Amino acid sequence: MSMSVTPSVSQARIPSTHAVTGVRTEHADPTCWVATSRPRVSWRSVATGSDWTQSAADVRLVGDDAVIETVRLEGPASIFVAWPFAHALPEREARWIQVRTADADGIWSDWSVPLEARSAALELGRWQANPIASGTGAGIFRRELALRGPVRRATLYAAAQGVYQVSINGVDVDDHVLKPGWSSYDLRLPYETTDVTPLMAAGANVIGIRLAGGWYSERYNRHAHDEPTWGDTPSVACLLVVEYEDGTSEDIVTDGSWRTSHGEIVHTGIYVGESVDARLEPHGWPSPGFDDADWIFAVETEWQATPTPRIGPPVRAIEELPAVSAHVSPAGATILDFGQNIAGRLRVRVRAPRDTVLTLQHAEVLEHGELALRPLRAATATDTYVHDGVDRVWEPEFTFHGFRYASIDGLPGGTNPADVTAVVLHSEMTRTGWFDCSEPLVTKLHENVVWSMRDNFLHLPTDCPQRDERQGWTGDIQVFAPTAATLFDVGGFLASWLTDLRLEQEERGTVSFIVPDIVKRPRPPAAAWGDAATVVPSVLYERLGDAGVLADQFESMKGWVEQIRAAAGESRLWRGGFQFGDWLDPDSPPDDPSAAKVPAEIVATAYYAKSAGLVARAARTLGDEASERHYAALAEEVRSAWTDEYVDAAAGRVRSDAATAYALAIVFDLVQGDERVALAQRLVELLDESDYRVLTGFVGTPLLADALTSTGHDDAAARLLLQTECPSWLYPVRMGATTVWERWDSMLPDGTINPGEMTSFNHYALGAVADWLHRVVAGLSADAPGYSRIRVAPRPLAGLHRATSVIDTPYGSASVGWAETPDGSLRVEAEVPANTTAVVDLPGADEFAVGSGRHSWTIVDARGDPAEPIGVADRVGNLSS
Incomplete structure (x- = not known):
């Protein structure tokens, strides 16, 4: 051809x-x-x-x-x-x-x-503010000051072990939410920098602070009696630098002279929700002239880490969703449906008598018409509000929930849906990737992935936003990082999280399963989870062109591989010890998600080879030739050991005969030539035997479609993608999902919830297939770091008639789209940003290069009979422009 x-x-x-x-x-x-x-x-x-x-x-x-x-x-x-x-x-x-x-x-x-x-960087030693606490958990603080002249500039620096907001003269300094977020508090404390000049008034001024524990004082591990990982008492520190027109300046800092009280928040937590009694609010407290004589003095405390400037983007209220419907449940509760599973909270207009008590409950799904609360485990996710009789709009401040459905109990006359809004919260990131195709279920799958990412990128990459977890699991972001970097600009967000990974690794000698680490002690190395140390920086370099993150994380990358090398020994086979394996294999029982078809050691050694190779590539980028040679040789030794131990070349199989093993072998380039062809064929046979249902868990699923299309099995990939029976990517979509589920069968076909103790309806890991939709189905990918050279390589799949990817690359907007035309040919269009080039690989044609601009090509059926429908394998012939 x-x-x-x-x-x-x-x-x-x-x-x-x-x-x-x-x-x-x-x-x-x-x-x-x-x-x-x-x-x-x-x-x-x-x-x-x-x-x-x-x-x-x-x-x-x-x-x-x-x-x-x-x-x-x-x-x-x-x-x-x-x-x-x-x-x-x-x-x-x-x-x-x-x-x-x-x-x-x-x-x-x-x-x-x-x-x-x-x-935002302060001179060394300039941070002189003392952390202060109320001694009672959530609290409010105030300090009055008088300006001594016209102000040229006023800049506020603030940090907390907890979550906070600062106001000046009753006006919040910004609209950031739950700041400064969650970090490894004993190792890194980000501070916010804000120009507050417009808020300063002549004469008397008041700095007010609202503070709660947030992640700092949360009780993890699902039990209320567990000790908090970091501490019971949140604290906050502020440095206000006031520069006067006359050239002088003064620093106003937090110290023991500040006054504090408990305020209207009775209790608040990330998991349990927030309880507010509006009758307790000391009205006027953040403004000048308030009498705080009965307030106590703040307690000065100490921090282990010196605050440093924020790297990642802030969290904001990004979107507001009205209720799309309401129904009365069998138990008599009015349940609101906001049409989308989100991370956020409710905003409620309250018109009710004094002492009215509102109770807000949240759930991702309904079961038998009621809020499904069992998947939340110990996270009660309940907000309560005691009204003071003054009509107002109320929204909890220091918590968030994962939900699509909610009930509000206590309003006289019942809940008016028009008075309730769902507020979407997540880190402020620029959207960069869009995908569309002729199959609505696939397009909806992509949007569900986008929503799961939005809901789980709240200060750090979490596993889920709803139950008593919401933690920075390394394995989840390791498999999802390429998709994340396609859908949004995550450079600052993930660079911030990687800083905590590196600092914790340096202190404890290992990459934790979770960052920040709620255990705060060395963990055993676990493949695919700890490999976030090598994969995530490599993705940021590949997709964003950020060699700086490779330099920052290089010692961390090497440290992870050296830890594996010590665990594996001279055999180069990583065996024994704790492993997650192919987590949540669809055949694993509900109560044992690590019971996968593929042995954990096959996964572990494959990742050992991958990470060693990534370190070698990073060393090459950074000009470290000695490290490049060392880790390239190590990667080859591990690859050879893997194939010798686990591949039966004569039979053309991996000895475990599991789909994940074949996907690892192919996508991680552990096999070449005839072995690669044979293993790909066996993978197709396994899928065919399963009627093209997904056979893989967290590790294998992101690799499965690539393993097929990279070996020429496009039709098998199409059947896998378009399968709607469980387990499949489209089964949750068909069941009405608006986000990606943790388990393939988080909800069973009859509408009941998986009986397992661990079930979430908002995990992005299995949505990592979205990157393949962009790169392969639509055909747009980075052929050089940062998309400085783009690859245009669409692979039209049987069952699809068109597909388009648009990616806002570091150089500008790039797009690739293809569509079948009425005469049976295929039209491909591409946009290449200025200052870049593209390699074009069209079905049946040799590769060629183009420069920036808009391009289009038509692939004509070689049989010369455009009236006859043609399949993917027949799209060959003459290429005309």
């Missing part, structure tokens, strides 16, 4: 005009603050023509009234460019960055719109 390629006009270079857009420092952040005084700079170019490349760039630093410095950079580099200026960003003062670029003909663009940048 052969195809000819004729360039269209769009593939010939056309002169263009161009402009610079999307200038940013470090990772995208909705604020102007950056965690370092010498941040990396990125920008994009947009061009009207084709084949546009950057030949040079001018970058300039601007002060209040003048250009401070201009630097010319030769070449095409435009993402994560090292700070080019001699002048660093000063503390607190605004600077603006502008970029202009030259094309291949030396024609320059205009200067970009200025980007404001401020350094």
Whole structure:
């Protein structure tokens, strides 16, 4: 079979005009603050023509009234460019960055719109604020101050072991939620930096703080009597730097002179929910003139870690959902349906007599018409509110829940759905990936994956947002990281989480199952979970072009592989010890999710080979030739040991004969040549025997479709993808799911919930297939770090008639779409961003390269009979533009 390629006009270079857009420092952040005084700079170019490349760039630093410095950079580099200026960003003062670029003909663009940048980094030793606590858990704090003159600038730095919000004169300093989030409190405390100049008033001012325990004082491990991992008493510290017009300044810090009281929050927790008695609110407390004489003095405390600037994005209220329906349950409760499983909380308009008590309960699904509360385990996820008689809108502040359904008990006359809103909470990330195809169930699957990611990216990547867990499981994000980096810009978010992984690993000598680690002691190494240490940084480099994260995490990456090497010994086979294995294999019993068809040692040694190879690749990127040779040789030794021990070459099988073993062998490149062909064929046979139902758990599932399409078994992949019976990706969709389930059968066909003790309806791990939808089905992937070179390689599957992927890459929007035409041919269209190129691999054609711009190709049936329907295998013939 052969195809000819004729360039269209769009593939010939056309002169263009161009402009610079999307200038940013470090990772995208909705604020102007950056965690370092010498941040990396990125920008994009947009061009009207084709084949546009950057030949040079001018970058300039601007002060209040003048250009401070201009630097010319030769070449095409435009993402994560090292700070080019001699002048660093000063503390607190605004600077603006502008970029202009030259094309291949030396024609320059205009200067970009200025980007404001401020350094959140404090000078060493500048953090002098003392942490303060109320001594009673949740509390409120206040401090009055009088400004001594006109204010030029006021900057607030604040951190907490717990969750907090700061107000000045009764106005919250920002709209961030549950800040500063969850970190390894004894090793790292992020602080928020906020320009509060507009909130400062002449004369008397009041700084108010609302504080609760949040994750810091949560009782994990499902039992209320468990001791909190970090401590019972939350604490907060603030440093307010006030700079006056006369050139002087003063620091206002938290200390024992601040006043504190309990406020209206009676109790609050991440798992149990929040209890508020509005009758207890000391009205006017955050404003000047309030009498706090009966308040007590705050208690000064100490922190082990010195606060450092926030790296990841803040959490905000991102979206609001009205109730789409309401019904009265068999037990008589009015249950509201918000149409979407979310992480968030309810906002309720309360019009009721004083002393009215509202009880809010939350659940992901209904069982027999009632809220299904059993999957929550010990997380009661219940908010209560005692009304003070004043009509108001109330929303709990220091908790969140995972839910689609909710009931509100206690309102006189019942619940009016119009008075209730579901508030969606998650870290503020820019959406970058969209997928659509002709099969609505597959498109819905993709959107369910997006929602599960949104619901579980709340300060850190959690497993689920609803039950008594909500923790940063390393195995879940390890398998999901490529999908996450496709759907959203997660650079800052995951770099922040990786910092905690690295710090905990350095202190305890191992990568924990959970980060932050609620056990706080060394754990045994576990394959696929601990491998997050190597996989997640590698994904951020591959998808975002961020070599800096590889440099930051390189010792961590090596440390993980060295720990495996010690466990495996000279045999290079990682056997024994604790392993999760192919967690939640569909054949595992409800009460034993680790009982998989594939032996855990097969998974462990395969990941050993993969991680050693990733360290070698990282070393090559970082210019460490000795480490590259060492770990490349180790990876080959482990690969060889794996095949020698587990592959029966004569029979063309892996000795465990489990689908996950075959997927690992193929996708991790453990086998080549005839062995690879034979193992792929056996994988297809296993799937055929199961009527193309999924045979794999957390480890095997993200690899399964790739194992098929990378070995030419597209039809088998199509049948697997489009299967709607359990276990399959589309079974939950057919059952009405709006997020990805933890178990293939979290809900049984009759509407009852899986009898297992561990069941969630919002886990993203099994949704890792969404990355394959983009890369293979639609055919858009990164062929070089950061999408500097794009791969256009659609693989139209039987049963689909069109598919499109759009990805907002670091260089700009890229897209690939294909569709069957009425005459039976296949039309492929692609958009390649400026300053990048693409490798094009179309069905039946040799690879070829194109530059930036819009491109389209038509694949014509070789039989010359376009009226006759053709299958995927027949889409060959002449390629015309």
